[in-house]
Amino acid sequence: MLMALRKAHVVADPVWFWQRIVSPHMAGLAEALARRGQQVSYVAEQPMSTDRAAQGWRAPRLGAATLHFAPDRDAVTALVAKAPEDSIHICQGLRGNGLVGFAQQALARRGLSQWVVMETVDDSGWRGAFKRLEYRRLIRQSRPWLAGLLATGDATPGWLVRCGMPSEKVFPFAYFLPERWEENVRQLDSGAPFRFLFVGQFIDRKRVDLLFDALARLGDTSFELALVGFGPLEGRLRMLGEQKLPGRVRWQGQCHIDKVPPRMAKADCLVLPSHHDGWGAVVCEALMVGTPVVCSDRCGAATAVRASGCGGVFPAGEAKALAGLLQEAMAKGRQLPAQRKALAGWARRSFGASAGASYLEAILQHAPRQGPRPVPPWQDTDLTHAEWIEA
Incomplete structure (x- = not known):
C-alpha cells in the first residue's frame, strides 16, 4: 500500500498552506510535497511566535516551497486574490486561528x-x-465550502x-516530520540505569507529577528519569521529584528543538503523561530515533504508539496503569540496536514528511472521486513494525 501511495503523485493543482507560524510540524510536509514536484505556497502570519521561540523552536526552511508572510488582513486579501482558480488550500483549524480564519472567509468567497x-x-x-456545541455550529456553517478535514x-x-x-470527508492525519535523525539511532550503554525521558513544558496539563507518582510505585529498581524542558511549575516539580524519587531525577533544562532527538536517542522510553495533547510531536520524534513511547490516551499521538507495537497507552490520570506500563517496559529490557533501527525505520516510513506528502497527494486525488480512499501510512498492513523487526 505504501508503494501505491508513493506512485499516486498525480496532483497537479497548486497547494497552499495557511498557518499562523512557520511550524516545524507542518513545514516538513510542505517541503516534501514541493520536493515531489508539486507547486507549493506556504503562508504564515510571522516566522515564529514568542512563546514557541522561548521553547527552543525556530522557523525551518521550506526548500522549493514558496514562503509568504501575511501579517495583516490587507496582505491576506492580496494573497487570496493571487491564488489560481485550481489551487487547493490547507488551513489551520476552524477557530482560534487568527488571520487564517479571515483567509478562510476570503477563500470561500472565491469558491476555492x-x-x-x-x-x-x-x-x-x-x-x-x-x-462540542461550538464545533457543531462551525462545521454546519463551513460544510458548503469545506472539501474535507485532515x-x-x-x-x-x-x-x-x-x-x-x-465521514467521507474526514481523513485521519498526523504531523509528519523531516527524516533527518537517522544518525541519532544508537546503542545504549548496557550498564547504565534504565532511562525514562520526559520532553515538554512544565505545566499542569503535561502531568509530570503523575509520572513521579507512577515511577515511585516501582520501588527500588534500577532506573532514572531525565526531564528536558522548562515552565512555571519547575520549582514545585523539583521539590516533588526529590520527595518522590530522591536521587533519580536528572534535570536537563531547556533544549533547542534540533538538539532534542539526540537526547531521545539516549533514552530507553519516552513518557508523555499529558491530560491533553492535540498531537504530541515528541512521540513521533522519539519513535523516529528508535525509542519506544508510553503516553496517555488523551494524547493525539496515541495512535502512533498503538501502531508501533512498542511502549503502550494508558488511561489519562491513572498512575497505577501508567506504573504498570513503565514496569513492563523495564521488564522487557533495553532494546537491541537492531530493534531500535527497526522501530526508527518503521516510524520514518509512517510519520516522515515523505510519507505524509504521498498520503496527502492520495487524499487530494481521492477527494474528487479519482481514486480509492487512501490508508494512513501508519495503518498500512504492508508496513508493520513486526515486519521490520523480522527483517
Missing part, C-alpha cells in the same frame, strides 16, 4: 477548494460541552463525525 487540519480538541469538563489525533476523526462532518 479548502481543507482544514485539526488536532484533538480537549472537551473534558463543563467547558467541553460548550466546545483529522490529526487518535480520537479526532470520530469526534468530528459526531460533530456533524460527513
Whole structure:
C-alpha cells in the first residue's frame, strides 16, 4: 500500500498552506510535497511566535516551497486574490486561528477548494460541552465550502463525525516530520540505569507529577528519569521529584528543538503523561530515533504508539496503569540496536514528511472521486513494525 501511495503523485493543482507560524510540524510536509514536484505556497502570519521561540523552536526552511508572510488582513486579501482558480488550500483549524480564519472567509468567497487540519480538541469538563456545541455550529456553517478535514489525533476523526462532518470527508492525519535523525539511532550503554525521558513544558496539563507518582510505585529498581524542558511549575516539580524519587531525577533544562532527538536517542522510553495533547510531536520524534513511547490516551499521538507495537497507552490520570506500563517496559529490557533501527525505520516510513506528502497527494486525488480512499501510512498492513523487526 505504501508503494501505491508513493506512485499516486498525480496532483497537479497548486497547494497552499495557511498557518499562523512557520511550524516545524507542518513545514516538513510542505517541503516534501514541493520536493515531489508539486507547486507549493506556504503562508504564515510571522516566522515564529514568542512563546514557541522561548521553547527552543525556530522557523525551518521550506526548500522549493514558496514562503509568504501575511501579517495583516490587507496582505491576506492580496494573497487570496493571487491564488489560481485550481489551487487547493490547507488551513489551520476552524477557530482560534487568527488571520487564517479571515483567509478562510476570503477563500470561500472565491469558491476555492479548502481543507482544514485539526488536532484533538480537549472537551473534558463543563467547558467541553460548550466546545462540542461550538464545533457543531462551525462545521454546519463551513460544510458548503469545506472539501474535507485532515483529522490529526487518535480520537479526532470520530469526534468530528459526531460533530456533524460527513465521514467521507474526514481523513485521519498526523504531523509528519523531516527524516533527518537517522544518525541519532544508537546503542545504549548496557550498564547504565534504565532511562525514562520526559520532553515538554512544565505545566499542569503535561502531568509530570503523575509520572513521579507512577515511577515511585516501582520501588527500588534500577532506573532514572531525565526531564528536558522548562515552565512555571519547575520549582514545585523539583521539590516533588526529590520527595518522590530522591536521587533519580536528572534535570536537563531547556533544549533547542534540533538538539532534542539526540537526547531521545539516549533514552530507553519516552513518557508523555499529558491530560491533553492535540498531537504530541515528541512521540513521533522519539519513535523516529528508535525509542519506544508510553503516553496517555488523551494524547493525539496515541495512535502512533498503538501502531508501533512498542511502549503502550494508558488511561489519562491513572498512575497505577501508567506504573504498570513503565514496569513492563523495564521488564522487557533495553532494546537491541537492531530493534531500535527497526522501530526508527518503521516510524520514518509512517510519520516522515515523505510519507505524509504521498498520503496527502492520495487524499487530494481521492477527494474528487479519482481514486480509492487512501490508508494512513501508519495503518498500512504492508508496513508493520513486526515486519521490520523480522527483517
